[in-house]
Amino acid sequence: MNTELLPQRSPLSMEEDLLAQEALWRLLRQQARLYAPESSSLPAETAAALAESIRLTLGADRNPRILLAPDLEEQFRLGRRRLEQKVELSRQLWRTACLTMPEMENRSLSDTLRSIGGFWKRYDPRFFAQNVPCDIDYQLSHPVSEQLQGVDYVNEWLRRLCLEQKFLSQFDPALARAIVARSCPDYRRLLVNLFEPVAVNALGLALLGEDPRSLSVPTPLRRRLETRFTALTDAESDAALRSGAKSLCAALGIEASQTTRYLDDLALGIRPRLRAAVEAGTLEYVFLEVSSPA
Amino acid sequence: MNFSLTDSPAQLTAAAKELAESNRISQKFGLTLSPTEASMLVQSRAEALRETGQIEFGGGTLKKLALAFCDSPFIQQSDWANTLSRLQAIFYELKNETADRLGDDALISRMATRFNGAAGGSLDALESTPPKQPLYPETGYGQEAVDEH
Numbered sequence: 404m405n406t407e408l409l410p411q412r413s414p415l416s417m418e419e420d421l422l423a424q425e426a427l428w429r430l431l432r433q434q435a436r437l438y439a440p441e442s443s444s445l446p447a448e449t450a451a452a453l454a455e456s457i458r459l460t461l462g463a464d465r466n467p468r469i470l471l472a473p474d475l476e477e478q479f480r481l482g483r484r485r486l487e488q489k490v491e492l493s494r495q496l497w498r499t500a501c502l503t504m505p506e507m508e509n510r511s512l513s514d515t516l517r518s519i520g521g522f523w524k525r526y527d528p529r530f531f532a533q534n535v536p537c538d539i540d541y542q543l544s545h546p547v548s549e550q551l552q553g554v555d556y557v558n559e560w561l562r563r564l565c566l567e568q569k570f571l572s573q574f575d576p577a578l579a580r581a582i583v584a585r586s587c588p589d590y591r592r593l594l595v596n597l598f599e600p601v602a603v604n605a606l607g608l609a610l611l612g613e614d615p616r617s618l619s620v621p622t623p624l625r626r627r628l629e630t631r632f633t634a635l636t637d638a639e640s641d642a643a644l645r646s647g648a649k650s651l652c653a654a655l656g657i658e659a660s661q662t663t664r665y666l667d668d669l670a671l672g673i674r675p676r677l678r679a680a681v682e683a684g685t686l687e688y689v690f691l692e693v694s695s696p697a
Numbered sequence: 698m699n700f701s702l703t704d705s706p707a708q709l710t711a712a713a714k715e716l717a718e719s720n721r722i723s724q725k726f727g728l729t730l731s732p733t734e735a736s737m738l739v740q741s742r743a744e745a746l747r748e749t750g751q752i753e754f755g756g757g758t759l760k761k762l763a764l765a766f767c768d769s770p771f772i773q774q775s776d777w778a779n780t781l782s783r784l785q786a787i788f789y790e791l792k793n794e795t796a797d798r799l800g801d802d803a804l805i806s807r808m809a810t811r812f813n814g815a816a817g818g819s820l821d822a823l824e825s826t827p828p829k830q831p832l833y834p835e836t837g838y839g840q841e842a843v844d845e846h
Contacts, residue, residue, distance in 0.1 A: 435754040441800025443755030444792060450752040 496561035506576035567598035610647035723767035771818025794828035
């Protein structure tokens, strides 16, 4: 979910703001009584966390106007249902992520998936929906926005991981491993992304009209890329990279819009690195060459 | 939306009203609060909450304290308002120190037992109660602190 794409709603007037605060207080009192039925007070941090959870459940973080709804309690119940459905979805995404793990060892990926496996036991959508009670250390190519919280964050993270892993599954595992190892010899133990070196190499080949599945970018092909990008302005480089991303999708038969956008973002994201490497005189460390694995 | 977790004036009024109600019982033990004292206590309650970083939702703590302590042989009418003020500060401190693992009623009951027993009516002794004492009163935690007073 990309929160930047959500429509902006009109801000609350001063009077509406007070009414919204009063409504939030009512729900907060109710939740506080459920959370600690034998206590009339709670630490401010706990109270603030409960309030945050209510806002997230209602979607009031994006649309505070919902707090003015005459059927607020019903809205809150519906919000809870939505959260439960999202939790169910996260289980499915996690299973898919585990089943599609790439055939290359990476400790941070396996540790992260193991930790997410315990997410449902620790996640408490009734009171602390904003929490992410697991350790997510593996680095995605495109990090998930910190604006997303709780199960929304976990689901988006898993969606992106599944997308990256599905992409990797289109390549010969030994070749993909060789590319990742060339990019970072200690990839098994370090916090590195496995998708990006493979995707960048495949993009380089697609830019030249070569078969992206061959993955390795040998010196003659790399020289052609260097010559091509030396002559281009930033805007022209962006256009070329976007076009390369399209060719890559076409060559691999990728049609899912989320994946095409992801690869488009990847292509635009490497431009600064590409420019710097071109200025330094070689793309040797951007587009990698590996010998065919035995 | 600017949401603040501070007391609303309506909550303060409700607390003052509740306290006035507890007068009906405490006066049987010769302890009453004037409207000014009740109002002062509600204000000091707000301060105690602020200082201990607690937010009150249900209300009624002052009333419960008044009812639990009004039959103490160590409290005189002349100290009643000040004692209640100290008691609520101690209550919120202990709430924090016991990490909210005890409900209000249980904590107040243990405070009263200690005040009337080992603490010998000393608010200082009650205040220095180690957090483990209210949680595990049967283990005798905190006896050393009482002995110093």
